Amino acid sequence: MAGTCAGSGEGFGSWIGARRGKSRLFQVVGAGSDVSPECASSVRGYLRDRVPEAVMQRRLALERAGTEPTLDWRRQRFHPENWSVLRRLLALGLRASGLYARGRRNARSFCLRSRQLFLPGLAAPFAGTRILQLSDLHLDVDGDFATLLAERAAQVPADYCIITGDFRFRTRGPLDAALEGMSVLREALPRPVYAVLG
Secondary structure, X not given: OEEEOOOOOOOOOEEEEEEEOOEEEEEEOOOOOOOOHHHHHHHHHHHHOOOOHHHHHHHHHHXXXXXXXXXXXXXXXXXXXHOHHHHHHHXXXXXXXXXXXXXXXXXXXXXXXXXXXXXXXXXXXXXXXXEEEEOOOOOOOOOOHHHHHHHHXXXXXXXXXXXXXXXXXXXXXXXXXXXHXXXXXXXXXXXXXXXXXX
């Protein structure tokens, strides 16, 4: 099952889905956050048969700016984290205490763990394959993070890259910052790259 967006470095290039249980793997080829109308149409066509129109429209509505509710009347929930005044006060308190700078330093100190897996019955051509796994990227939080991570990832010898979710911090609103961060990071990653949203 495949839907393609022709072009090199255009949007997310080609999407190839492989059903594995309830999850899907997407091979992401290319980079950049500018998606041509043809590519967008191809992705919509790919999803049309797989995602009900009402679900798609509801998800797209969540992506619009300013849609994070503080009070969710339908579900009768209060989300203080979405209250802009509280966010500003928290940010001010963290900066004044020095914890903001410390947290930023911690987020930028990347942890690389190496694991060797022994898989009985693995086909001979895959012996010695090196896989880079990246997780919880949250590329929309810190503008410099993607560049720093790309520099570090470029130093890791790998045959494949697997990204296991959380490309962005917020679940609603514009995703431009995450796409820009991904386009920077994508250039440093070994190809192919497989990813799930998380």
